[in-house]
Amino acid sequence: MNPADHDAPASTMPTHGDLTQRYGASLMGVFGAPGLVLERGEGAVVRDVEGREYLDLLAGIAVNVLGHAHPALVAAVSEQAAKLIHVSNFFTTRPQIELAERLVAASGGDADTRVFFCNSGAEANEAAFKLARRTARPGVVVADGGFHGRTLGALSLTSKQAYREPFEPLVPGVTRVPYHDVEALRAAVDDTVGAVILEPIQGEAGVIEASPEYLRAAREVTRERGALLIIDEVQTGVARTGEWFGFQTIAPEVMPDAITLAKGLGGGVPIGALVTFGAASTMFEAGQHGSTFGGNPLACAAGVAVMRTIEDERLREQARRLGEHLVAAVENLDDERVVTVRGRGLLRGIVLRDPLAQRVVVRAREAGFIINATGPDVIRLAPPLVITGEQIDTFVAALPGLLDAAETEENAS
Template sequence: MMGVFGEPGLVLTEGDGCYVTDADGRRYLDLLGGIAVNSLGHGHPALVAAVQEQAARLIHTSNLFTTPGQVALGERLLEIAGAPEGSRVFLCNTGSEANEAAFKLARRTGRPDVVVLEGGFHGRTMGAISLTSKEAYRAPFEPLVPGVRRVPYDDVEALRDAVDESVGAVLVEPIQGEAGVVVPSQGYLEAARRITRDAGALLILDEVQTGIARTGEWFGFQTLAPGLVPDAVTVAKGLGGGVPVGGLITFGPEVSGLLTAGQHGTTFGGNPLACAAALAVLDTIAGDGLLTHVVRRGEHIAARIDALGDARVTGTRGRGLLRAVLLRDAVAPQLVVAAREAGFVVNAPTANAVRLAPPLVISDAELDTFVDALPTLLDRAGEKETS
């Protein structure tokens, strides 16, 4: 394998519910969910049955044709997004692809520039990485796509100053996952909506990590800014429960008409297998009441961590089951290793934050095993830092 991911921490061979098993037969509580991907955990019967049934019937057709599942998934995405009449969906495979489509949508306004926020992560393809904040990701591949402006995160005045008649869109993550599960101030998304509307620019929300019930609503913007209507939303990760599928949702006929026949495409996007998986995920989330479940589990783990009273933990951040445990000391990478050795899978987006994005079906009892172990894990992380 090409060394772009570094040395893997584990070789995983099986999954069951909220647990994964490595090649040595050791079991781990998966508190990362494939980085917010495995919405229903591992081996969920509804997802397994949908994939098996569809694989036996039809896996791929190309987008010279359509399928009932593709149409049904488009309709469901418009429904859960609260999109108005005349809205449309473009189905693809990944979050990067979804954001590439959004970038092209912005260019079709006739305005060349896009405004993004410092700390934002939008993918690794050339267009998506041009939008991404972290310089270490961008620098090896410069020159990148021009016309990208960066403004400080959660700064309304800086955003207002940056959005002029040359800006086609503002791209915002409702919660910045890769920056450490950073939540904007109340009213920031609404301010972004007003600023873009006044300037005639699009407001595009990157919901790749926050979408599909992760925050306790179908989309993060519905959690943070109820009633807000964006111009477009990108989605991927949790939509397929582990099967690659993503999409761009455009709101209303004017925005939806910006990309026309021949201006964008994909070979695998919206294939029958991926659509069957996504529909099974959406049906299960709705049918099993997982939106409410996610809110309650998120509140539970935040309260439990706060109740530890451990001075090495300065708090928690996030919504629903996208949470960060904030650390006094820069030992998050060491804590990840200590957690893995103790049978927990988490990750460290920053040196002072550990990210939790477990399957949406996780229980309080499963979450409690991690919280109960956390003080000991911090002890071991401190030992690793000094060794």
């Protein structure tokens, strides 16, 4: 069955059940059964195929920084699609050059800063992994709890054993140390290590933030030992934390050798990037890396529109302001079942006293809110940067009732 759904009368439009059945019959089951079949969105609100609305507090896992159907992004993609969608990297285009220039400026780079474009966060981290190998030192140090992607090289860097084990043996030479443990980091970085790769905030681990001291120590250790410091900004970049990049929010004086980006950069259009500084910008020689679709004009036009709109609408400032608003609102609930709220800007983890996070996610969806659990006791929020304080307040007001429902379900099971 493959009807032209958009041409069907409303009475015969397929239901959620119809579409999820077709999904299961045609797509690989790597994501499990989808919770919703979404049809359209505007701002921070999405609507499913049966017309029900949801407040999107996840933004495609920190991707849709401008929300849904933002006029600036729609116009940029539409206009570029009418000109050029793809040209290959035998050539370049104005959107590719402009987006690279904007990233150089936003990162605090200088004349030695360079950008390589790709298609995803995993691909950006693959490029970073290869960059580390260009030091002629095979070792890489990463942190427990880190998530860097699921392609084979990126998976070798990722912490979660359940993700790695089915595909072992992976790329050798990766050493894991406890996150935020300076002494363990010092002990691990020797003259066989080409790079240390860290997230400034570990999103998948439960929105766990590095301290300024830890990032400073990582910079000091890598510089002393002649290794690269690579900051994974895939989830924290593009104004998510209140600055262009997460490391700038936490320790702006720390300048890494490279950062990796994706997610929010295209506002929903797939794009990733590796940004290098200083000597790291000359480590790849012509032909040593590439990406057929990387830097294509459509994705880069989307990226330019995203970065321009963040500036025009002052969304970095809004991320800081609304992040603080969210924390204060949750704390004002004075609910003993909420332990704390972690994170920066509009990347937040609500830590629960009890392991109810997944049940809360389901109850929230039933109540019209899209959120995410990153563990048994942490709710992750990464809403569009265009969300309003009033919209955030509707979720906070609903949270005690969602916890009540989750507790009742848990007690009955």
